[in-house]
Amino acid sequence: MVAIAVEKAVPVTVLTGYLGAGKTTLLNRILTYEHGQKVAVIVNEFGEVGIDNQLVIDTDEEIFEMNNGCICCTVRGDLIRIISNLMKRRDRFDHLVIETTGIADPAPVIQTFFVDDEVQTQAKLDAVVTVVDAKHIWQHWEAEEAVEQIAFADVVLLNKTDLVKASELDQLEQRIRSMNAIAKIYRTQNAQIEMNTLLGVNAFDLNNALQIDPEFLNETAHEHDETVGSMALVEEKPLDGEKLNDWLGTLLQKYGPDIFRMKGILNIAGNDNRLVFQGVHMIFDGRPDRLWKPGETRKSELVFIGRNLEQMNLAAQFQACIVTDNG
Amino acid sequence: MMSDYVTAIAWTPDNSRLAACSACGEVVLYDGKTGTPTVLQAAQGQSLDALSISHNGQFLATGGQAGILSIWEIQGQSPRLLAQLEHSRLWLDCLEWNPHHAELAFGLGRYVQVWDGLTQTVATTVHFEASSVLDLAWHPQGEYLAVSGNQSLKIWQRQQWDEDPQVLATGGASVAIAWATDGSYLASGNNDCSLLVWDRGCSDPWRMSGFSGKVRQIAWSTPTPKSKTPLIAAISGEDIVTWTKSTDPDIGWTAQILDSHEDKVTAIAFQPHSQLLASASEDTRIYLWHKAQQIAQILKGSSQGFSSLAWNSSGTALAAGGHQGEIFVWTESTQGKGFG
Incomplete structure (x- = not known):
């Protein structure tokens, strides 16, 4: 049986x-x-x-x-x-x-x-x-x-x-x-x-790695007349888990209603597993995923979709989460 | 045995018969002693979700997905279908007979109607307004009807249906309500993982929060000569939480979590005139909790889990329904036997 x-x-x-x-x-x-x-x-x-x-x-x-x-x-x-x-x-x-x-x-x-x-x-x-x-x-x-x-x-x-x-x-x-x-x-x-x-997409399954259209990342002619948009953040240097957590917590507290969706794969310092997460407004779901593979480039990728994203200072705040040598 | 999930069961007031309905639309009356079934309605495809028997045992009412309210006269040897009220586009999932009068209250979208057994017509319609009706409960003396939905509870006085109801704010959506057996308290289980209890004379409720999920059902014990204070039990996720009010006002309410079930708790019921609490779960067990604290007995028999529970009025027999359509009855000092 x-x-x-x-x-x-x-x-x-x-x-x-x-x-x-x-x-x-x-x-x-x-x-x-x-x-x-x-x-x-x-x-x-x-x-x-x-x-x-x-x-x-x-x-x-x-x-x-x-x-x-x-x-x-x-x-x-x-x-x-x-x-x-x-x-x-x-x-x-x-x-x-x-x-x-x-x-x-x-x-x-x-x-x-x-x-x-x-x-x-x-x-x-x-x-x-x-x-x-x-x-x-x-x-x-x-x-x-x-x-x-x-x-x-x-x-x-x-x-x-x-x-x-x-x-x-x-x-x-x-x-x-x-x-x-x-x-x-x-x-x-x-x-x-x-x-x-169309069916069986499993888009909300954290096991499905984030896929950002490479063209989107390369895009230079961004249209600034729209209030609703996406922002992708990519970084190879490892992130400080605690700082990242604090930032996201504060961000969602303040801008939750304006953030429609969030998805990410994160490279956290001192962690050999990928951290995957997603969110809808203030509802947030994240957990450790598989190990980074040998030879795989460890990097963090984060995508936000929302209204008036530019006022949230996302890129600078994200950069501030990078582990510094003396900290 | 029915052919799908037992959605509701109820004893007749004289305890001679047991009625049950299922997720494929069956309605069956069982003889309480022999288990002989009388089929009132065969499988229809669409589910029935609510069933109630009138105070004098004369009428049985059901409602469900098809939007049809069915009322049978079940006294005597051959039950007969008395009325069928059809409502398109509405799912009827809450209905209850008045405990003292042949009056059936049922939720109809954002409205509640009361069907009168004497005139056999709809006697009144009240507008809940805030949302669809999620639950309703007659006061034990039968003179008030409490109705719950999003953000509030509304209490109408019987026979004064045109007057404005008393409104009690709930914060979230109130998904389950229950009056204490003597009517002195009213409790509301809410989708924001909280339980509210109102003293009948007072508009500010006690609030208990931090449940693992929404509070789906509430049961009150009957006060006994030994313990006059009310005991309330509520289910949320895989937990049962009991709440007791101390006679000492400085202590107030004390909570206890009963977390032995290993899957969703589907129903709870206090044995009449005692504090023995029965709980049914999808983990295929029914626990009987002594004083609603410690497991006194474990009842099994369903392979896929239990869905519903009902004590008879004297507390001598406990009936349960299962996911596969099974009906069980346990009587005091006998082994469990399945029938039907």
């Missing part, structure tokens, strides 16, 4: 995107895709989805504040109720997809999976997927939700590429890359995409 470890936590894909971007088309592709998986879908607007044998649940967005209205502690009460009830079934589903409304704030959805202990043991975030309408996104840059949906994403689908010129697409992709340095960007028509690039 082979013992099979039962993975209790069901992977969850969060699907966001502005109205008309192609979310429903993508959702229907996920539902009809022959992957032999039973998918449950939570939607905010009942309508065009609904496939036999797949479970579609309709809900109204409900935001619960846990700590005097701090946005970092808001969760989606409707999702907690539904997931807790759903997980009691024996014929459980293999994957959960949450489709948010076009104007939904993605943060409470993501935070629900880290803050609520019951949900945390039963479901794990796989990835935040954002569908962008390549033609009409230009009209939506003013909308905070449209921008934040891109900023929080692990996967961005640049959809409706057939409706715009190649040069416009390049420009758009560059703009999205400057906002979000960690997302994988795919160009699609009719939301056509390989399902294995």
Whole structure:
């Protein structure tokens, strides 16, 4: 007999995107895709989805504040109720997809999976997927939700590429890359995409090393007219763990609401293991990872995605964490 | 035996029968002695999450994922379905009969409705407003209804439904509420890992924080001649925490953590008229805690874990439901036997 470890936590894909971007088309592709998986879908607007044998649940967005209205502690009460009830079934589903409304704030959805202990043991975030309408996104840059949906994403689908010129697409992709340095960007028509690039991404799994687009690091023509952006910090010299901890603690205390996502691999002085971490607003998760390999260049890489990052003095504060010879 | 997770179980007031519902929509009445099942509703696919039997044993109500409130008349030999109220887009997961009147309160999104067994109609609708209704509880004397949700608890007086409710602020979302058995205290378990207890005459609650997760269920012991002070038990994660109020006001409340379970605690219940506490867990064990302090007995039988618990009203039998649809009944001085 082979013992099979039962993975209790069901992977969850969060699907966001502005109205008309192609979310429903993508959702229907996920539902009809022959992957032999039973998918449950939570939607905010009942309508065009609904496939036999797949479970579609309709809900109204409900935001619960846990700590005097701090946005970092808001969760989606409707999702907690539904997931807790759903997980009691024996014929459980293999994957959960949450489709948010076009104007939904993605943060409470993501935070629900880290803050609520019951949900945390039963479901794990796989990835935040954002569908962008390549033609009409230009009209939506003013909308905070449209921008934040891109900023929080692990996967961005640049959809409706057939409706715009190649040069416009390049420009758009560059703009999205400057906002979000960690997302994988795919160009699609009719939301056509390989399902294995969309499901099973494990973007919130700390075992998955950070991947920063090298082009982003080399980028010189940074656009300064946007308030939402990414910043990557790379350093080969070892860091002082205590100083780093103090800095991040103070930073999140002060700027938590403006920092959407954070990811990093760190080279801490006196530690032969990599330290990996990630964060969503003020929720922070870090732990020692594998050993640095012999011959591997030990270096720290950190990415911040947020609003008004330049006022946080990130580069200088990060440099201040480097171990000095006399200290 | 049902075919999926037992979501709720309850005894009839005369202890002759046991009712249970499951995550695939079954409703079954079992004879308390023989275990003979009477199926009120076969598997539907969608889950049932709440079940309650009226004070006189006349009615049984269920609600669940399909948004259907079903009411059966279960007195006599052949139960019959009396009413089905359908609500689209709503998941009904809390309902409770008034302990003294044939009145059923149930949460309906952001509203609470009361169904009257005499007229067999919805007698009233009140608006909770702040969020969906997360839990509701009738006062033991049946004259007040407490309703909980995000940021607050609201207490309506029965038959004065149009009057503004009393509002008690909770800080976070109140996910579970329970009145002390004599109605002198009201407790709220919250999603910010805290427990609040109000003395009925006073609006400032006692607060206990630092739970390992949200507080999902609360139980009060019945005061006994020996111990008149209230004893409260709450579950959070894999822990049970008890809280006792000293008669000495300088000491106040004292907490004790019962952390023997090795997986999520799913349900707790005090034996009526005693301080024996039963706790069910996904770790496939039920513990009976003497004075809610020390393990007096371990009950087993479910391979995948226990999901629900119910003592009969005399405290002579304990029923439990399992993840696989199993129903167990243990009676005093007998070995556990599964039936159904």
